[in-house]
Amino acid sequence: MARQQGVPMTADRLYLYDTTLRDGQQTQGVQFSVAEKAAVVRALDALGVDYIEGGWPGANPTDSAFFAAAPATRARLAAFGMTKRAGRSAANDDVLAAVVNAGTPVVCLVGKAHRGQVEAALGITGDENLEAIRASVAHVVALGREAVFDAEHFFDGLAMDRAYALACLDAAREAGARWVVLCDTNGGTLPPAVARGVEAALAAVPGERLGIHAHDDTGNAVANSLAAVDAGVRQVQGTLNGLGERCGNANLTTLIPTLLLKPPYAGRLETGVSAAALTGLTRISRQLDDILNRVPLRSAPYVGASAFAHKAGIHASAILKDPASYEHVPPEAVGNARVIPMSNQAGQSNLRARLAEAGIAVAAGDARLQRILQTVKDREDAGFAYDGAQASFELLARSELGLLPEFFEVKRYRVIVERRKNRYDAMVSVSEAVVVVKVGGQKRLGVSESMDEGGTDRGPVNALARALVKDLDVYAGSIGDWRLVDFKVRIIGTGTGAVTRVILDSEDGAGRRWSTVGVSANIVDASFSALHDAIVWKLVRDGVAPARAPSAPPAGP
Numbered sequence: 323m324a325r326q327q328g329v330p331m332t333a334d335r336l337y338l339y340d341t342t343l344r345d346g347q348q349t350q351g352v353q354f355s356v357a358e359k360a361a362v363v364r365a366l367d368a369l370g371v372d373y374i375e376g377g378w379p380g381a382n383p384t385d386s387a388f389f390a391a392a393p394a395t396r397a398r399l400a401a402f403g404m405t406k407r408a409g410r411s412a413a414n415d416d417v418l419a420a421v422v423n424a425g426t427p428v429v430c431l432v433g434k435a436h437r438g439q440v441e442a443a444l445g446i447t448g449d450e451n452l453e454a455i456r457a458s459v460a461h462v463v464a465l466g467r468e469a470v471f472d473a474e475h476f477f478d479g480l481a482m483d484r485a486y487a488l489a490c491l492d493a494a495r496e497a498g499a500r501w502v503v504l505c506d507t508n509g510g511t512l513p514p515a516v517a518r519g520v521e522a523a524l525a526a527v528p529g530e531r532l533g534i535h536a537h538d539d540t541g542n543a544v545a546n547s548l549a550a551v552d553a554g555v556r557q558v559q560g561t562l563n564g565l566g567e568r569c570g571n572a573n574l575t576t577l578i579p580t581l582l583l584k585p586p587y588a589g590r591l592e593t594g595v596s597a598a599a600l601t602g603l604t605r606i607s608r609q610l611d612d613i614l615n616r617v618p619l620r621s622a623p624y625v626g627a628s629a630f631a632h633k634a635g636i637h638a639s640a641i642l643k644d645p646a647s648y649e650h651v652p653p654e655a656v657g658n659a660r661v662i663p664m665s666n667q668a669g670q671s672n673l674r675a676r677l678a679e680a681g682i683a684v685a686a687g688d689a690r691l692q693r694i695l696q697t698v699k700d701r702e703d704a705g706f707a708y709d710g711a712q713a714s715f716e717l718l719a720r721s722e723l724g725l726l727p728e729f730f731e732v733k734r735y736r737v738i739v740e741r742r743k744n745r746y747d748a749m750v751s752v753s754e755a756v757v758v759v760k761v762g763g764q765k766r767l768g769v770s771e772s773m774d775e776g777g778t779d780r781g782p783v784n785a786l787a788r789a790l791v792k793d794l795d796v797y798a799g800s801i802g803d804w805r806l807v808d809f810k811v812r813i814i815g816t817g818t819g820a821v822t823r824v825i826l827d828s829e830d831g832a833g834r835r836w837s838t839v840g841v842s843a844n845i846v847d848a849s850f851s852a853l854h855d856a857i858v859w860k861l862v863r864d865g866v867a868p869a870r871a872p873s874a875p876p877a878g879p
Contacts, residue, residue: 334590334591334592335556335591335592335593336551336556336557336558336581336587336591336592336593337372337373337501337533337556337557337558337593337594338370338371338372338373338557338558338560338574338578338593338594338595339371339372339373339375339400339470339501339503339533339557339558339559339560340366340371340373340374340375340559340560340561340562340574341375341402341535341559341560341561341571342362342366342375342561342562342565342574342610343359343362343363343374343375343376343377343388344375344376344377344378344402345375345559345561345565345566345567345571346561346562346565346566346571347377347565348566348567349565349566349567349570350567352565352614353384354384354613355384356384356387356388356391358613359376359377359384359388360388360391360392360393361609361613362562362610362613363376363392363393363395363397363399364393364395365606365609365610366397366562366606367393367395367396367397368599368602368606369578369595369599369600369602369603369606370397370593370594370595370596370599371397371574371594371595372397372398372593372594373397373398373399373400373428373470374395374397374398374399374400375400375401375402375430376388376389376392376399376400376401376402376426377389377401377402378401378402378403378421379401379403379420379421379423379424380403380417380420380421386420386424389401389424389425389426392426397594398426398427398428398468399426399427399428400426400427400428400429400430400470401421401422401424401426401428401429401430402421402430402431402432403417403418403420403421403422403429403430403431403432404417404418404431404432404433405418405431405432405433405454405455405457405458405459406418406454406457406458406461407454408444408446408450408451408453408454411457412457412458412460412461413461415458418431418458418461422461422462422465422467426467427467427468428467428468428469428470429462429467429468429469429470430469430470430471430472430503431458431459431462431469431470431471431472432471432472432474432505433451433454433455433458433471433472433473433474433490433494434451434473434474434475434479434490435473435474435475435476435479435480435486435487435490435491435505436474436475436476436478436479436482436483436487437479437482437483437486437487438479438482438483439474439475439479448486451490452489452490452493455471455490455493455494455497456493456494456496456497457497458497459471459493459494459497459498459499460497460498463497463498463499468500469494469497469498469499469500469501470499470500470501470503470533471494471499471501471502471503472503472505472535473487473490473491473494473502473503473504473505474505474507475505475507475508476490476491476504476505476506476507476519476523477504477505477506477511477515477516477519478507478508478510478511480519480522484522488522488523488525488526489526491504491523491526491527492526492527494527495526495527495531499531500531501531501532501533501557502523502526502527502531502532502533503532503533503534503535503557503559504519504520504523504532504533504534504535504550504555505535506534506535506536506537506543506546507537508537508539509536509537509538509539509540509542509543509568509569510539510540511536511542511546512540512542512546513542513545513546513548513549514549516534516536516546516549516550516553517549517550517552517553520532520534520549520550520553520554520555521553521554524553524554529554529555529556530556531556532550532554532555532556532557533555533556533557533558533559534546534547534550534551534555534557534558534559534572535559535571535572536550536559536560536571536572537566537567537568537569537570537571537572538564538566538569538570538571538572538573539568539569541569543560543564543570543571543572543573544572544573544576544577544580546572547560547572547577548577548580548587551581551587551591558572558577558581559571559572560572560573560574560577561573561574562574562575562606562607562610563575563607563610563611563619563622564576565610573623575603575606575607575622575623575624575625576622576623576624578593578595578600578603579600579603579624579651579655579656581593582595582597582600583600583651583655584650584651597655600655600656600657601654601655601656601657602657603624603625603656603657604624604625604656604657604658605657605833607622607625608625608829608833608835609833612807612829617807617808617827624651624656624658625656625657625658626658627661627835628661629653629658630649630653630658630659630660630661631660631661631709632648632660632661632675645660659679660679661712670686670691670692670695673691673694673695673719674686674691676712676715676716676719677719680716680719680720682719682720682723682725684723690722690723693722694718694719694722694723697718697722698715698718701718701841704821704841705814705815705821705823705841706823706839706841707823707825707839708839710825710837710839711825711837711838711839711852711855712836712837713828713836713837713838713855713856713859714837714838714839714840714852714855714859716859716862717855717858717859717862720862726858726862727861727862727867727868728868729761729794729797729857729858729861729866729868729869730759730760730761730793730794730869731759731760731761732757732758732759732854733758733759733760733765734757734758735755735756735757735758735786735789735790735850736755736756737753737754737755737756737782737785737786737846738753738754738755739751739752739753739782740752740753740754750779751779752771752772752773752779753771753772753779753781753782753784753785754769754770754771754772754785755768755769755770755771755772755782755785755786755788755789756768756769756789757786757789757790757792757793758793759790759793759794761793761794761796761869762796762868762869762870762871763870763871764871766793766794767793768788768789768790768791768792768793769789769792770785770786770788770789770792771785771788772784772785772788782846782849783806783809783846783849783850783853784806786846786849786850786853787806787853790853790854790857791804791857794857796869797857797861797866797869799866800860800861800864800866801857801860801861803830803831803832804828804829804830804856804857804860805828805829805830806826806827806828806856807827807828807829807835808826808827809824809825809826809827809849810824810825810826810827811823811824811845814841820843821841821842821843821848822841822842822843822844822845822848823839823840823841823848824839824840824841824845824848824849824851824852825837825838825839825852826838826839826840826849826852826853826856828856828860830860834863836856836859836860838852838853838855838856838859839851839852839855840852840853840854840855
């Protein structure tokens, strides 16, 4: 048997293989730039995954450029491609050559393990396919690279022709593949069938050389991956946030914490992700969404904004006594945080818990608690929603408790939206905002347009935000890294009595996210109210002291 390259084989070691930059890039609407690929690589490397698949060199200019300038990593970087074509040698196949010439320590080759697919899709015989697998893997190993073979359509191929599917695995193993990966290519296999498929594969390849690559077309990609691990595989492939074609791939942001924190995997299987690195998982998940300009899924397991949110009063009361009653893992273990939302369903237990998280201690039975609850209920009757705008709730509570500093006072603002032709004779819209505030006893006037450096109109809310930040340059040390990441609008009611609710999601340089709400009959006014709360909350949480009025000049002689 050919000599194995790369990482050693250890029965209790589970290896994590990320394919966000290759299979994840097949997500509809996703296209990484070279710089974005490098940023994702650095995040994955810091997390502790073992393999990072960077793309398919030669398939597109971006992937080729990425491999030419890929950052150095502790993780093993992999280039992806396919086995050689029939009728030519591995050394003379230009597609295979492009993959090998990327110079990565790992080469992952996909080949079919389904006789029907081989004959119908490739138009070659089963024996020709076996020879292509064997020769391609042997070629990679002979060049001193670690070879990974992705057995495409394995589970369906096993059902059609068991002997042939296993022969494909055996051909890759005999040629020296370090890993033979069982692919549920169309995502239709269910966990019991995955377990049976792995058991069958063990007849051809030992478990410490088997991997699993699951798609989520039935919503079972994570469950299928765990079933495969239970059955004996020791490599798991997946993507951050479950990116991937169609319904996505196995979600590593769900799999990794499950493997590290949940029995029977925790303590039995070792991965390259440390407990300390795991606390960065939520930040990495949201970093990817930022790169892709996507709104993070609030209900995502472990890393979602609602993953540890407790709305019902009885839940909040129990959480205060025993967090494990409604939390299966501590939120801080994955870098997330417990949220006690406020709404018109809330009781004093929710309220005190939420205030405690903000560092505000109020004794049970304090009359002010009931006043805050009544204010929340009255404002929600008017269209506000505080269960999704925790920062605005905190400011409301601080105001009722007399604990809200006055950082600035808004005197007035104005927004003008103009539709005009630009220098290229194309019609564009431009918004100009003027905001007048009083800071430290002095009036300030900020003016800003919504057009960015690239000539794109970012709208009136963006213009307002930029003008307000100009006014508040005295607080630049706190709000200089503040930015808006999402904007949600909903019309409440009907007819002339309808109002607009705006919820803004903000983020700062430390990765903190917070949400604020504004309500008005005017969408711009509702937006400005939410902007105001977003800035004030950050100033409060950063411990900034309100600007003071300048001292009076000394009296004359």
